[in-house]
Amino acid sequence: xxxxxQSPRHKVTETGTPVTLRCHQTENHRYMxxxxxxxxxxxxxxxxxYGVKDTDKGEVSDGYSVSRSKTxxxxxxxxxxxxxxxxxxxxxxxxGKTYEQxxxxxxRLTVT
Amino acid sequence: QKEVEQNSGPLSVxxxxxxxxxxxxxDRGSQSFFWYRQYSGKSPELIMSxxxxxxxxxxxxxxxxxxxxxxxxxxxxxxxPSDSATYLCAVKGEYGNKLVFGAGTILRxxx
Numbered sequence: 001x002x003x004x005x006q007s008p009r010h011k012v013t014e015t016g017t018p019v020t021l022r023c024h025q026t027e028n029h030r031y032m033x034x035x036x037x038x039x040x041x042x043x044x045x046x047x048x049x050y051g052v053k054d055t056d057k058g059e060v061s062d063g064y065s066v067s068r069s070k071t072x073x074x075x076x077x078x079x080x081x082x083x084x085x086x087x088x089x090x091x092x093x094x095x096g097k098t099y100e101q102x103x104x105x106x107x108r109l110t111v112t
Numbered sequence: 113q114k115e116v117e118q119n120s121g122p123l124s125v126x127x128x129x130x131x132x133x134x135x136x137x138x139d140r141g142s143q144s145f146f147w148y149r150q151y152s153g154k155s156p157e158l159i160m161s162x163x164x165x166x167x168x169x170x171x172x173x174x175x176x177x178x179x180x181x182x183x184x185x186x187x188x189x190x191x192x193p194s195d196s197a198t199y200l201c202a203v204k205g206e207y208g209n210k211l212v213f214g215a216g217t218i219l220r221x222x223x
Contacts, residue, residue: 031209040120042200042215043156050209058210090155099144099204101211103155 003027004104006091012110019078021107023091025071031094032074033101034058034066036087043090049074081111116203118214127223131188133199135214138182141206145177145184148200150216156200160186191221 003026013019023032033048035058045058047066055066063085067075078085091104115138125131133147144163148156162168162175162184174187184203188195201214 033210035213040215043202043213045210048210094209098161099209099211100146100158100161101202102158106155 004091004093004102006089006104006107008107009105010108012112013081014112015082016080019081019109019111021076021089021091021109023074023076023104025074025093027093027095028071029093029095030071032068033092033094034064034074034076035090035092036060036085037090037106038087046076046089081109083111085109086111116201116212116214118199118201118217120215121218122220123217124220124222125191127191127193127221129191129221131191131195131219131221133186133188133201133217133219134183135185135201135203136183137201137203137212139203139205139212140179140182142179142182142203143206144204145175146202146204146211147173147175147184147186148202148213150198150200152197188219191219193221193223195219196221 005024007022034046035043037043044060049055049068065077089107092101117136147160149159150156160175162177168175172189176185198216200216202211
């Protein structure tokens with residue numbers, strides 16, 4: 001258990017509404033990541049953070065924004081949710097000098 | 113776009129057999145390689161890391177890396193029904209702080 005929690009764990013929302021997912025860690029790791037997982041695509045990186053207020057885009061960043069105002073929290077926002085953003089979202093942290101990543105429990109998001 | 117390829121499976125093996133999972137990658141400068149196990153409805157769990165050519169053993173698991181051929185494999189000895197899961201290969205490229213994941217191989221161990 002890498003001390004990662006995600007909230008909410010499940011959410012159903014309507015097209016066009018804003019949605020914010022939260023990732024919280026308890027161990028002050030510098031790097032945090034947001035992925036989405038869809039059948040046939042595996043895990044795809046949305047955004048990641050390498051420190052407070054320091055973020056960068058991943059391969060599927062369109063339609064998503066992130067913020068990190070505190071070391072322990074990394075927020076993922078869908079400004080105007082679309083059905084194509086229905087997915088399972090995982091947060092991960094990277095520990096120490098290796099590149100190992102550990103995942104949170106995930107958030108299942110359904111956009112109707 | 114750096115790619116990581118895995119056979120989607122399912123790979124079916126009888127209980128007690130050796131399961132062999134393979135992964136190829138396109139970035140020749142890749143440095144670090146990881147295997148994750150993911151049970152249905154759960155999050156990925158790191159089971160092996162390998163950084164240099166050769167074999168690395170941990171219990172019933174052996175990771176094998178061949179950088180010249182750009183492949184990494186995972187062997188599971190004495191497979192158990194509890195090993196039934198999707199196995200994800202992840203690779204860190206030569207630059208940056210990101211991992212690229214394969215789409216995963218479904219393993220089914222039949223008792």
